[in-house]
Amino acid sequence: MTAITENNVMKTIVFRLLDKEYAIEVDVVQSIEKLLLMTITRIPGVPSYVKGVINLRGMVTPIVDLRNRFDLPEMEYNDNTRIIIVNLENFDVGLIVDDANDVIDIPANALESQPEVVGSVESEFVAGVAKIEKRLLVMLNLDNVLRPIRNVNADEN
Amino acid sequence: MDTNQYLEMFLEESKEHLQACNEQLLELEKNPDDLAIVNEIFRAAHTLKGMSATMGYEDIANLTHKMENVLDAIRNSKIRVTSEILDVVFESSDALEEMVIDIEEGGSGKKDVEKLVTMLNQIEAGNSPLAVVEEKAGKSESEEMTGGLVYDDFEQTVVSQSVEQGFNAFELKVILRDDCLLKAARVFMVFEILEKAGEIIKTFPTVERLENEEFDSQFTVVIITKEDAEELKAKVQKVSELEQAEIRPVQFQSATFEVATTMEAPVTDPVVQPVKQTAKKEASPTKRSNSTHSANKTIRVNIDRLDVLMNLFEELVIDRGRLQSIAAELQNAELNETTERMTRISGDLQNIILNMRMVPVETVFNRFPKMVRQLARDLDKKINLEIIGAETELDRTVIDEIGDPLVHLIRNALDHGVESPAERIAAGKPEEGTVTLRAYHSGNHVFIELEDDGAGVNRARVLKKAIERGIVSEEIAETLTDKQVAELILSSGFSTAEKLTDVSGRGVGLDVVKSTIESLGGHISIESKEGQGSLFQVQLPLTLSIISVMLVQMQKEIFAVPLSSIIETAIIQNSDILNAHNQRVIDFRGKIVPLVDLREIFDTGLPEEPEELKSVVIVRKGESLAALVVDSFIGQQEIVLKSLGNYLQSVFALSGATILGNGQVALIVDCNALIK
Numbered sequence: 026m027t028a029i030t031e032n033n034v035m036k037t038i039v040f041r042l043l044d045k046e047y048a049i050e051v052d053v054v055q056s057i058e059k060l061l062l063m064t065i066t067r068i069p070g071v072p073s074y075v076k077g078v079i080n081l082r083g084m085v086t087p088i089v090d091l092r093n094r095f096d097l098p099e100m101e102y103n104d105n106t107r108i109i110i111v112n113l114e115n116f117d118v119g120l121i122v123d124d125a126n127d128v129i130d131i132p133a134n135a136l137e138s139q140p141e142v143v144g145s146v147e148s149e150f151v152a153g154v155a156k157i158e159k160r161l162l163v164m165l166n167l168d169n170v171l172r173p174i175r176n177v178n179a180d181e182n
Numbered sequence: 183m184d185t186n187q188y189l190e191m192f193l194e195e196s197k198e199h200l201q202a203c204n205e206q207l208l209e210l211e212k213n214p215d216d217l218a219i220v221n222e223i224f225r226a227a228h229t230l231k232g233m234s235a236t237m238g239y240e241d242i243a244n245l246t247h248k249m250e251n252v253l254d255a256i257r258n259s260k261i262r263v264t265s266e267i268l269d270v271v272f273e274s275s276d277a278l279e280e281m282v283i284d285i286e287e288g289g290s291g292k293k294d295v296e297k298l299v300t301m302l303n304q305i306e307a308g309n310s311p312l313a314v315v316e317e318k319a320g321k322s323e324s325e326e327m328t329g330g331l332v333y334d335d336f337e338q339t340v341v342s343q344s345v346e347q348g349f350n351a352f353e354l355k356v357i358l359r360d361d362c363l364l365k366a367a368r369v370f371m372v373f374e375i376l377e378k379a380g381e382i383i384k385t386f387p388t389v390e391r392l393e394n395e396e397f398d399s400q401f402t403v404v405i406i407t408k409e410d411a412e413e414l415k416a417k418v419q420k421v422s423e424l425e426q427a428e429i430r431p432v433q434f435q436s437a438t439f440e441v442a443t444t445m446e447a448p449v450t451d452p453v454v455q456p457v458k459q460t461a462k463k464e465a466s467p468t469k470r471s472n473s474t475h476s477a478n479k480t481i482r483v484n485i486d487r488l489d490v491l492m493n494l495f496e497e498l499v500i501d502r503g504r505l506q507s508i509a510a511e512l513q514n515a516e517l518n519e520t521t522e523r524m525t526r527i528s529g530d531l532q533n534i535i536l537n538m539r540m541v542p543v544e545t546v547f548n549r550f551p552k553m554v555r556q557l558a559r560d561l562d563k564k565i566n567l568e569i570i571g572a573e574t575e576l577d578r579t580v581i582d583e584i585g586d587p588l589v590h591l592i593r594n595a596l597d598h599g600v601e602s603p604a605e606r607i608a609a610g611k612p613e614e615g616t617v618t619l620r621a622y623h624s625g626n627h628v629f630i631e632l633e634d635d636g637a638g639v640n641r642a643r644v645l646k647k648a649i650e651r652g653i654v655s656e657e658i659a660e661t662l663t664d665k666q667v668a669e670l671i672l673s674s675g676f677s678t679a680e681k682l683t684d685v686s687g688r689g690v691g692l693d694v695v696k697s698t699i700e701s702l703g704g705h706i707s708i709e710s711k712e713g714q715g716s717l718f719q720v721q722l723p724l725t726l727s728i729i730s731v732m733l734v735q736m737q738k739e740i741f742a743v744p745l746s747s748i749i750e751t752a753i754i755q756n757s758d759i760l761n762a763h764n765q766r767v768i769d770f771r772g773k774i775v776p777l778v779d780l781r782e783i784f785d786t787g788l789p790e791e792p793e794e795l796k797s798v799v800i801v802r803k804g805e806s807l808a809a810l811v812v813d814s815f816i817g818q819q820e821i822v823l824k825s826l827g828n829y830l831q832s833v834f835a836l837s838g839a840t841i842l843g844n845g846q847v848a849l850i851v852d853c854n855a856l857i858k
Contacts (some may be wrong), residue, residue: 066849067739078839087382118829
């Protein structure tokens, strides 16, 4: 998460959920898709934050709604809603976010460990925070946000 | 030389040649007099030697070289094929295989082959009882008799250049008397004479071995000299304790230089070299007629590339679907025509791409004959393995998985199925047991059957054990059919062998076979007649990447049910539904079948208006059935199976997903999970 490039800045993609801004490293981002252009196929028997799967250029890719994942209030998807496709080590997942339109370089010294309370987002999901000018960016720990879903059993039904 | 880039090719080809070796060796065992087979093996060994030497794997080159010598001696009737010779050659080819695998796994390909090399040397030197055919000599000058001498390129060049410059090149074979006491001394004397006459360029065995008396009673020297044969021979024969000396000019089969007439000698065992240059050998017409394999017009393609091709093609199919719907909307004649053509062409393309991924099941079967031979020996049984339908094709993905289960089944058949020769004779059967491995296509499936004429499944013994192990209760045991009893041996925790053997009783039973086959979407069944043998039948899908499904609709969602699980579809009336213990069931052709409402399992919601009629898909898992309730059937379709990925690991009752023609993802129902 905190790999710093040679000149000590980290390139990040910044997206918005509710009124907060979050950042993930640009290296893990494969692409950003417009949600309304995608058809999501629901998957029965998985946690509610997994919205289903989409056909991403021939690959079946699962989609996670980050608002749901972070227990934020739901919102109708609109023209700004984006799916950020991230490549983790073993799998690709799409993240549904309110908006994504910024690439920001975060200097290494701007990154702080997370304060005691950062809004309502659970602390294990947060890798740190960065203050850039007047914006507060929350760096996400994607490995924790996207723990593989296994052994979803019949007792779900 | 940087040989890394050739490594992959080397490995592939080495395996191929070793496989050819093994197959032909087995053939040779059956027809020891068929020299055409020896030629085939020789060719394979020879190529392997050349390749490994180039790649710098000396142990492989060394061992193949010795193998080649022995084969060459066989080929030229110097030694006869015996089972002890074959055993050594088999062992050598095993060692070669190990080395090749070692290289593949990143090792150095080194292995101590000294023992094998020594054994091969001994065979070659004629130490085996039936070795040297000396009697038929004399008249055989014109025949191409071959000894152990192999000339490398350098030696060949030296010989041919000397001949061009007017020297004679002779092979001098010296046979010492049996009672000769000081062999090394005699050798020394012969060498002394020869060194005065010319230059010795090669000896067999090597000088070192000669000095240490590590040879039987004969040795061969290659000499380049100005003297003529008779002169030289006369000189050599002056050495005492010499049985005889034979001399003849060096000859290459490729005839790169004039062959002088063979010198007379009282008894000759003329020695001609096997040809080093494969190209030249291939050019000789007699050799070609011996060859049974014609060069295949194939190229090697990495399976990953085929996967990429397949993925790209799938995207094309999806776009094709879109194009079709656009064309239907626009009603433009030209557009329609083009779209139709494209549809046809892409259909053909799909067949070709799918076929490219098909591999003959032979690639799995071809290791079995050797395994059976070895096992039969270990078990002291006589077993003949028949393979039928090895050309049957299966998808690469299935091929990769099916090997181990089959090995397990074969071991089981050999160990527990076929009886010992004594028991067989007592039972009035031929001493040799027959195990038949059969593969064939039927519909969308490939069947692989393993049949043996052994003892069959002993009902009483199996039941006793099954009850002991708590697999069935005594009451149920009474009611089971013979087939059901036979299939008990597939249950976990079952092993019928009275004593554990290292052949097939190592704790993992046939249940592993069963679960592997089921995980491939296949099915295994056993038919057995006590005293007459058993038939294991494995049914496998043709491919794991493209499957036939029935698309069904539930509210707005579309799901796919694999046709391989479907028995049939039906429309039932509400009044047909019965209740048994909180479980709704229907009477389906006299069978009570539990009703599973897929719309509840998958949470799709139920239709607003209560239905009079229900659409059901009857599916099976082994012998059990279930009736899945859906809203409606859409139809049958071939789809490309896609995994849900590593993020969604094991989702209940779903085995994967597919992309439909309109680009949407549809989920594939895992019927096995729905049937208890």
